[in-house]
Amino acid sequence: MSTQTIAMHPSSGAVCLNADAAGDADILRSLGTIQSLSRNGRIYAEGDETDAWYRIVSGTACLYRIMPDGRRQIGVFLLPGDFFGFEAGPTHRFAAEALGDTKVVRYPRNRLERIADKDPDFGRRLRDIACQRLDAAHDQLLLLGRKTALEKVASFLMEMIRHAPDSAFVHLDMSRGDIGDYLGLTLETVSRMFSQMKHLGAIALPAANAVRVLDHEMLASIAGEAVDESTPVLRAVGRA
Amino acid sequence: MSTQTIAMHPSSGAVCLNADAAGDADILRSLGTIQSLSRNGRIYAEGDETDAWYRIVSGTACLYRIMPDGRRQIGVFLLPGDFFGFEAGPTHRFAAEALGDTKVVRYPRNRLERIADKDPDFGRRLRDIACQRLDAAHDQLLLLGRKTALEKVASFLMEMIRHAPDSAFVHLDMSRGDIGDYLGLTLETVSRMFSQMKHLGAIALPAANAVRVLDHEMLASIAGEAVDESTPVLRAVGRA
DNA sequence: CGAATTGTTGAAGTGCTTCAAATAACGTGG
DNA sequence: CCACGTTATTTGAAGCACTTCAACAATTCG
Incomplete structure (x- = not known):
């Protein structure tokens, strides 16, 4: 140091x-x-x-x-x-x-x-x-205050993507516990939501601390930031 | 207007x-x-x-x-x-x-x-x-992100008290719903926490939109802002 | 290669929400 | 000033999202 x-x-x-x-x-x-x-x-x-x-x-x-x-x-x-x-x-x-x-x-x-x-x-x-x-x-x-666990984690990823050089790939310097303490969740819930987004086909997890974005629009939709106002198709995903 | x-x-x-x-x-x-x-x-x-x-x-x-x-x-x-x-x-x-x-x-x-x-x-x-x-x-x-419903409502009251002219009495311009939307709770939960603090003897509710503080120290303690670090006696209240 | 750390997944528990009904407070017109 | 419709608050009971506890898998590092 x-x-x-x-x-x-x-x-x-x-x-x-x-x-x-x-x-x-x-x-x-x-x-x-x-x-x-x-x-x-x-x-x-x-x-x-x-x-x-x-x-x-x-x-x-x-x-x-x-x-x-x-x-x-x-x-x-x-x-x-x-x-x-x-x-x-x-x-x-x-x-x-x-x-x-x-x-x-x-x-x-x-x-x-x-x-x-x-x-x-x-x-x-x-x-x-x-x-x-x-x-x-x-x-x-x-x-x-108002987002669900899935929306929180998706929003977090969107934020990371926004600041990353490659919008399809993010390297995470923080642990699941850190992310949980940022989003007001436990580390287990964060992990589960990552898995869920993987199963939904929104992301892939090549390593624990790396995320590949497979469907940017789906991710945005889950996060509650629908890119296109007229097609809030996946809004339901976050709640179903 | x-x-x-x-x-x-x-x-x-x-x-x-x-x-x-x-x-x-x-x-x-x-x-x-x-x-x-x-x-x-x-x-x-x-x-x-x-x-x-x-x-x-x-x-x-x-x-x-x-x-x-x-x-x-x-x-x-x-x-x-x-x-x-x-x-x-x-x-x-x-x-x-x-x-x-x-x-x-x-x-x-x-x-x-x-x-x-x-x-x-x-x-x-x-x-x-x-x-x-x-x-x-x-x-x-x-x-x-991290406080319980009871801690949230107590913290809210502490904040209102801090800005009020009389530290033992607060008039609330906002509804239970407004408070809920501020604290990330439903209006029912806010109401229940008010009742709970009343039963604990921390406050009295002379009217729906008015709060009298009976035990300032207890309220601070519930809010997680223990005035005296050495006596976190009531910290348990928020969780029991 | 083995120990320690980090992440994932399952099952049970709980705190808050949702739904519902009763009570209290408020405003309005008679 | 009171009766009445309306709105806000309180309280109860059931449901559910997230947590907690626990075990296992994967990764890291000496």
């Missing part, structure tokens, strides 16, 4: 927040420090000071919270390009941890603030990033 | 986001237009353009999303002082609706942006507000 002072430009590969689209790449380039982590490597803990913004360069991480009796909720899976770590309070309410070999850039908050003070566009970008995280959180509220 | 052009200062009574603490009251004062709504009055619909920020002056509102088959998830209840309406995308993903007689201020987005362009502190404030909404959404993820 080395920490270099060398600044690096965030991976231009899988960008999730249109972050490189604006002209702020140059600004960010000389601002952050890189952290390299391996599976379960802690980026920050619940209760740590919120004194920086972070961004995933490569790999996968997650934000989570654990209740006194051990119940865990993963708030979000973070993929390359994703920003995180900004909260309103003085201390983190969620912990941040790497799921596999992961590289993260750390941007000290006061430096960002100083830049934003002089560059309104940059400040606006920070605001947009926060708003995008809020949108994602709101989507997750609908998922957790 | 009238719309005046007269600008008004948001109620300085129950402020939830420390919004009046900073010196931006003067700025906001001359910026917004007031909207008066009654029960079920629509502030904006899903799909409408995201061209403004809003703030509750008085009353209560909520953000919600409805699935094609009618399932509804309320993302957040909005109380006096709360800001809302800012999203990253060009259109609203959640609709906004009043729950009772409610007054809302509407701040056109481009005007806010123009002010933020010249006043970095104001821009920072907008950012902080977005981050606070994000914190609240993350808390709700834990609630929806």
Whole structure:
């Protein structure tokens, strides 16, 4: 888990927040420090000071919270390009941890603030990033509150696909237990739903941590995101 | 449902986001237009353009999303002082609706942006507000994903109490159905949990839409927010 | 190659939902 | 101000989706 002072430009590969689209790449380039982590490597803990913004360069991480009796909720899976770590309070309410070999850039908050003070566009970008995280959180509220187990797992896969370079194949850095804690399910239920989608012909499971999408439309339909409004044919699948 | 052009200062009574603490009251004062709504009055619909920020002056509102088959998830209840309406995308993903007689201020987005362009502190404030909404959404993820029905309803009451002027009495503008759609439960389950907390002696129900808190500590304990870490005596209540 | 970890599948249990009915609260017009 | 229809809430009983417990299979790693 080395920490270099060398600044690096965030991976231009899988960008999730249109972050490189604006002209702020140059600004960010000389601002952050890189952290390299391996599976379960802690980026920050619940209760740590919120004194920086972070961004995933490569790999996968997650934000989570654990209740006194051990119940865990993963708030979000973070993929390359994703920003995180900004909260309103003085201390983190969620912990941040790497799921596999992961590289993260750390941007000290006061430096960002100083830049934003002089560059309104940059400040606006920070605001947009926060708003995008809020949108994602709101989507997750609908998922957790009102979707069935099958819809939840299908939605999760759709989300992974959306961020993957190949929309027909996804490699999962997280375990079934991690996915369960993200979707509000047990790991057994997650596994069962994967099997069910396999039997339905929506996906194939070449390995435990890899998913091949056989029928993208069916998957979207199961997830409750019917691509074509006029043909909600498979809506019934999720309930029958 | 009238719309005046007269600008008004948001109620300085129950402020939830420390919004009046900073010196931006003067700025906001001359910026917004007031909207008066009654029960079920629509502030904006899903799909409408995201061209403004809003703030509750008085009353209560909520953000919600409805699935094609009618399932509804309320993302957040909005109380006096709360800001809302800012999203990253060009259109609203959640609709906004009043729950009772409610007054809302509407701040056109481009005007806010123009002010933020010249006043970095104001821009920072907008950012902080977005981050606070994000914190609240993350808390709700834990609630929806991992808490039991009793814990959910107790947590909901704790949240209402936190925002109420009198911490021993809360008037609820929302129906049991609204609360259910907020907590990912049916209205019957919400009602049963209210009854259960009454039998436990944590609350009294002088009217259907009013709650008197008899044992604040017990309520906090049921909600999973034990005030005193060393005495998690009642943690068992939620599960027995 | 064998031990440990992770994933899958089965069977029984339970917490919440669904369906149904009764009660209470509300609003409206007489 | 009260009677009445309407709507919201409470409570009961049955059903079901997901969990829990348990065993087995597959994969990983020393």
